[in-house]
Amino acid sequence: xxxRMLGTQFMLPxxxxxxxxxxxxxxxxxxxxxxxKTVTFLANNNPVAQALLTYKADFEKLTGMTxxxxxxxxxxxxxxxxxxxxxxxxxxxxxxxxxxREGEQxxxxxxxxxxxxxxxxxxxxxxxxAGLSQALLKAATFGGKLTSMPMNIEGPILYYRTDLFKKCxxxxxxxxxxxxxxxxxIKACDSAVTPFVSRGLKPAVAYTFSNVLHNIGGSYVxxxxxxxxxxxxxxxxxxxxxLLRDYGPPGVVNYSFQQISAxxxxxxxxxxxxxxxxxxxxxxxxxxxxxxxxxxFPAGEGGQVPTTIGWGMAVSSHSKQPEAAWYxxxxxxxxxxxxxxxxxxxxxxxxxxANDSEYxxxxxxxxxxxxxxxALDVLATKGSSEVGYPIVANPESRExxxxxxxxxxxxxKPVDQACxxxxxxxxxxxxxx
Amino acid sequence: xxxLSAPAVLFTVGMIAFPVVYTVWLGFQTFSSTGKQSFAGxxxxxxxxxxxxxxxxxxxxxxxxxxxxxxxxxxGVWLALVLFHARRLSGIVRSLFISPFMMxxxxxxxxxxxxxxxxxxxxxxxxxxxxxxPSDWLASPTWVIPTVALIDSxxxxxxxxxxxxxxxxxxxxxxxxxAQIDGASPLKTFQRITLPLLLPTIVTAAILRSVDxxxxxxxxxxxTQGGPGNASNTLNIYGFRVGFEFFNIGYxxxxxxxxxxxxxxxxxxxxxxxxxxxx
Numbered sequence: 001x002x003x004r005m006l007g008t009q010f011m012l013p014x015x016x017x018x019x020x021x022x023x024x025x026x027x028x029x030x031x032x033x034x035x036x037k038t039v040t041f042l043a044n045n046n047p048v049a050q051a052l053l054t055y056k057a058d059f060e061k062l063t064g065m066t067x068x069x070x071x072x073x074x075x076x077x078x079x080x081x082x083x084x085x086x087x088x089x090x091x092x093x094x095x096x097x098x099x100x101r102e103g104e105q106x107x108x109x110x111x112x113x114x115x116x117x118x119x120x121x122x123x124x125x126x127x128x129x130a131g132l133s134q135a136l137l138k139a140a141t142f143g144g145k146l147t148s149m150p151m152n153i154e155g156p157i158l159y160y161r162t163d164l165f166k167k168c169x170x171x172x173x174x175x176x177x178x179x180x181x182x183x184x185x186i187k188a189c190d191s192a193v194t195p196f197v198s199r200g201l202k203p204a205v206a207y208t209f210s211n212v213l214h215n216i217g218g219s220y221v222x223x224x225x226x227x228x229x230x231x232x233x234x235x236x237x238x239x240x241x242x243l244l245r246d247y248g249p250p251g252v253v254n255y256s257f258q259q260i261s262a263x264x265x266x267x268x269x270x271x272x273x274x275x276x277x278x279x280x281x282x283x284x285x286x287x288x289x290x291x292x293x294x295x296x297f298p299a300g301e302g303g304q305v306p307t308t309i310g311w312g313m314a315v316s317s318h319s320k321q322p323e324a325a326w327y328x329x330x331x332x333x334x335x336x337x338x339x340x341x342x343x344x345x346x347x348x349x350x351x352x353x354a355n356d357s358e359y360x361x362x363x364x365x366x367x368x369x370x371x372x373x374x375a376l377d378v379l380a381t382k383g384s385s386e387v388g389y390p391i392v393a394n395p396e397s398r399e400x401x402x403x404x405x406x407x408x409x410x411x412x413k414p415v416d417q418a419c420x421x422x423x424x425x426x427x428x429x430x431x432x433x
Numbered sequence: 434x435x436x437l438s439a440p441a442v443l444f445t446v447g448m449i450a451f452p453v454v455y456t457v458w459l460g461f462q463t464f465s466s467t468g469k470q471s472f473a474g475x476x477x478x479x480x481x482x483x484x485x486x487x488x489x490x491x492x493x494x495x496x497x498x499x500x501x502x503x504x505x506x507x508x509g510v511w512l513a514l515v516l517f518h519a520r521r522l523s524g525i526v527r528s529l530f531i532s533p534f535m536m537x538x539x540x541x542x543x544x545x546x547x548x549x550x551x552x553x554x555x556x557x558x559x560x561x562x563x564x565x566x567p568s569d570w571l572a573s574p575t576w577v578i579p580t581v582a583l584i585d586s587x588x589x590x591x592x593x594x595x596x597x598x599x600x601x602x603x604x605x606x607x608x609x610x611x612a613q614i615d616g617a618s619p620l621k622t623f624q625r626i627t628l629p630l631l632l633p634t635i636v637t638a639a640i641l642r643s644v645d646x647x648x649x650x651x652x653x654x655x656x657t658q659g660g661p662g663n664a665s666n667t668l669n670i671y672g673f674r675v676g677f678e679f680f681n682i683g684y685x686x687x688x689x690x691x692x693x694x695x696x697x698x699x700x701x702x703x704x705x706x707x708x709x710x711x712x
Contacts, residue, residue, distance in 0.1 A: 079677045086682065105680070194552065202660050203678075250551035251572030253661035263552060396679045406662050410574060432465070 029124045031331075034324035035064030041328060042081060042095035043071040047277060048152050048311050049096060051344040052332055059331050065324060078102070085111045090318050093325035097148050099140040100309040100385045104392045107142035113315035114145040118326045127334055133349040136310045139385040148312025149333040150349035152277075152341070155308045155379040156198075156208045156297065157372075159264055159272040159282060163291040164190060172293055176215060176239060176300040179271065183247035186270045196243050197260050198273035200252035200409060202402030203395075205240075206388040208273050209405060210307050212240045217302025220389050220397075226426035228404060229419040232302070238415050241408035253406050264288065273297060276379070279372050280345045294371040296378045308383020310349050347376050354380075393429045400425045459686035470683075477687035487688065490668040494692075496578050497585075497667060498646045498699075504586040505642055506635060509593025514623075516594060517601045530591040538588070542655030545584045546571070549656075571656050574664040581665055584652055589645070593638045600634030601627070632710040640703040647696045668692045 043049040049071065056067050070092065072080055077096065084092050097106060106112055119129050129137075129149075136150035158179075165172065165182070168189035173179045183195035199208045213220070216239065218232030227233050244252045249263060257274055261281045264272040265288055272282075283289050296306045313332050315325040331337060335353055342348040342359050353359060354373065363369045389397035404422040407413040413421070463473035481487050512530065519526055533541070549556050549570040557567035570580045604627070612622050650669045653659065659666035659674070668688060676685030 075678075082677060082680060201658065202662070203658065250567065251569045254572045254657060259550065266553065268552060393679065399674075403662060406660065410661060412574070412662065 029122070031063050031124065031327070034321070034327055037321060037324045038066040038068055039093045039321070039325050039328045040068045040070060040091060042077060042084075042092045043069055044074045044077045044096045044311070045071045046074065046311070047280065047344075048341070048346055051341040051346045052151070052337065054344070055337060055340060058337075059328065062331065063327055065327070067328065081111075085109065085316070085318065088318050090316070090320045092316050093319040093321060094313060094315050094328050096151070097312050097314045098309065099136075099148060099312050100387045101394055101398075103140060103142055103147065104390065104394055106314075107145070107147055108392050110317055111314075112142075112145070112147035113317045113319065113322045113325075114147070115149065115315060115326065115329070116144075116146045118315075118323070119146060119149065119330075122323065122326060123330060124334070126336070127330055128350075128352070131335065131350045131352050132333065133310070133351070133380060135308065135380070135383060135385070136312075136349050139309070140312050148314035149329055151311045151313055151333060151338075151346075153308060153310045153347045153349045153376060153380055154275055154277045155306050155376075155383055156211050156273055157276045157306075157375045157379075158295050158297050159274065159278075159288075160293050160295075161193075161267075161270045161288075161291055162293045164193060164270045165293075172295065173298045175298050176212065179298055180239070180243060180247075183243060183271065187247060190270070192268075194249045194263060194269040195247035196271045196273070197248050197252065197255065197263055197269045198240075198244060199256055199260065200244050200248065200406065201254055201256040202406055203398055204256040205402035205405045206398040207275070207307065209236070209240050209401060210384075210387045211273075211297050211305070212236050212300070214305035214307070214384055214386070215297060215300035215302055217300060220386065220426075221391075221430065224430060226389070226423040226430060228401075228422050228426070229416070234415050234419055237404055237408060237419055241405050244405075245409045245411070248409075253409055276347060276372065276376055279368075283368065289366060289368060292368050294368060294375050296375050296382075304378070304382060306379045306383045307385070307387055308379040309385050309387060347373075351380065389426060389429065391430055391432075393432055397426055397429055400429075456686045456690060459683055460690050462683040462686075464680065464682050473683060477684045478691075480684065481687060481691060486663065486666070486671060487668070487691075489663060490666050490671040491695075493578065493663075493665060494647060494649065494667045494669070494695075497582055497649050497665075498643065500579065500582040501585045501589075501646050501649075502639060502642055504582060505590045505593045506639060508586065508590045509638065510597050510631070510635065512590060512594035513597035513601055514627075516598050530594060532591075533588045534592045536588065538651035539655055541584065541588050542652045545587075545652075546656050549580065571665075572661055574661050577657060577661065577665045581649075581653060581656065584656070585646070585649070588652075589642060593642060596638040596641070597631060597634055600631050604630050629710075630712065633707055633712065636703055636707040636710060640700055640707070643699045643703060644696055647692065647699060668695075 043053065053069060056069070059067055070080070081092065081095055097103070123129060132150050133153055136153065137146065140146060140148045140150065160172065164186060168185050170182050170185060173182050179196065186193060186195040199205050213233065213236040216232050216236045218230060218236045219227055221227055222230070228237065249255070249269070257278055260272050260274045261278045263269045265282050265284060267287060296304060298304070313329045315322050315329060319325050335350055338348045338350055339353045339356055339359060342353055343362050348354050363373050388394045388401060391397060400422045404418040407418040408415060460477055461473060462470050463476060464470050516523065516527055516530065548554050551557055551567060551569050551572060556570065560567055568576060571577050608626055609622065612626055617625070648669050649667045650673070653665050653667060653670055657665045659670045669692060672685045672688035672692065675681050675688060
């Protein structure tokens with residue numbers, strides 16, 4: 001048998017069987033299969049989980065299972081997870097995870113159950129796993145294993161005041177240089193307003209800084225070495241810190257999303273570079289509804305490479321009932337539930353849901369929602385999920401990025417020294433296996 | 434009798450001894466970023482010596498401890514004297530003074546975070562309205578330690594004052610009567626009688642506050658997370674991050690045991706002082 005014959009007579013039928021396999025399983029799928037069981041879900045009390053858990057009773061009715069929710073704030077949720085996982089405990093069946101942050105680490109620790117097979121074989125007819133953002137699925141795949149299913153799509157975007165831009169004779173910025181020029185002009189035009197605000201708090205900096213680095217054309221690692229002291233790396237550090245130091249609010253080194261949203265919502269910032277998830281908070285009260293424009297962060301020499309991440313839903317490798325937990329994960333990431341969540345302002349990680357007529361109607365109600373969705377569309381197509389270093393010690397790497405930016409904001413070091421110190425520490429982290 | 438008390442003894446041993454022994458054991462282990470564990474001997478402790486972040490954390494911890502304790506003892510004694518001599522509305526005044534330390538530290542931290550926000554906070558508004566320059570407060574590497582010490586002192590000075598007030602109320606009136614007959618001024622009476630007699634009570638308050646101050650965590654975690662840079666990175670914050678954010682549980686255990694030893698040392702030193710000033 002020639003190789004060509006092997007391909008046509010043997011492999012093709014196998015591929016065909018594999019392709020229809022999911023449908024065959026879908027036909028047998030029974031949501032009540034695990035009726036009477038209790039699934040424990042470790043949740044982060046963020047808007048994503050809050051929106052999801054609005055429909056907790058629907059899940060329990062659909063499956064006959066009980067959903068026990070163990071909810072904490074983000075950092076406390078991770079502490080709980082670390083404790084549970086280090087004890088090899090089966091207390092948690094499913095948990096929320098941020099693959100861009102802890103994915104490498106949790107995968108290397110063996111904390112994620114492999115969802116590859118279950119997501120193909122144990123799915124309801126309308127689940128459509130292929131309809132989920134392929135970029136986010138890829139970002140949640142480590143060593144060939146699918147570790148979580150995307151719950152939402154998010155990333156930092158630029159919120160800007162159209163009325164102030166008009167007053168100061170400015171057009172919407174198209175490049176990073178335009179952002180800085182606009183900030184300079186606004187500073188002279190309206191001294192009561194902070195021209196630009198973004199994250200300055202050390203552990204939070206990487207989220208927004210990564211977007212600037214990538215737009216400028218920089219990268220974190222080249223040939224296995226930290227690359228912050230490259231020309232592009234230094235330019236990114238310098239640009240980001242200069243925007244915050246010269247045009248940001250006093251005390252910006254302690255700013256994370258809460259402070260940024262509060263400042264912008266109160267009308268005291270002209271531009272805010274912050275998460276797309278903050279739309280609801282920023283628009284709370286309605287004061288910014290009619291004078292806000294939204295866009296992905298403007299391009300640099302490297303083009304427009306927005307940061308795109310999403311919370312994922314994972315099954316614990318220590319769970320004694322991974323299949324039942326998978327049913328919960330599947331329900332939580334199903335098109336139906338994600339559509340309901342989308343109507344609460346949680347950006348869906350499914351393009352089909354984003355094009356759903358009911359969702360489009362909700363989007364069309366306000367111009368700012370249209371711009372928000374347009375920005376998210378760019379994030380979905382062009383985004384990079386690299387926030388901090390793509391290494392196991394990613395959370396620690398964010399500390400050193402934040403330290404370098406803070407050193408520059410506070411003028412404690414020149415850029416050469418700040419990047420060299422960061423590179424030295426980061427090379428140590430990269431070398432850790 | 435021994436059999437009856439056995440459950441209580443076992444419970445106590447289980448609740449106190451086990452976590453300590455387990456932490457000691459963890460301190461001799463090393464955990465990779467992926468959670469792989471191996472015996473490390475004294476490596477975690479020798480690493481402390483060359484870890485600049487540890488020495489910086491120790492310095493920050495001591496600076497906060499000294500500044501906060503001094504503020505709380507001085508103002509606590511003053512407040513106790515005011516409350517002791519207050520005649521009108523003493524009940525209401527005492528209830529008001531107690532309220533800060535009844536507040537959960539997280540709430541206190543959030544409240545001060547808003548008040549001290551350099552852009553939106555009331556503190557800078559007040560400073561500017563009286564013609565003073567605004568401050569970066571918690572965002573300034575120079576001012577973050579004094580600011581955190583002030584927040585903690587706002588919350589815990591009334592607690593010190595209550596302890597000292599109890600001490601004041603137990604002082605023998607005959608000594609004051611004798612001083613009055615001898616014509617001692619109020620200042621001399623305070624210097625020569627009140628303060629020396631109150632010293633054991635003040636040292637007790639210092640011991641109680643020292644334990645908390647050396648383990649300083651909640652207010653910093655809420656307000657600065659150890660920043661700006663690492664300007665307010667106390668040993669406790671550093672240990673927490675190493676353990677629960679970077680998952681190096683072995684090194685974090687070594688850090689926390691070292692901090693525990695420092696706390697014990699401080700308590701022992703104060704206890705000796707208390708013995709020396711007892712009357």
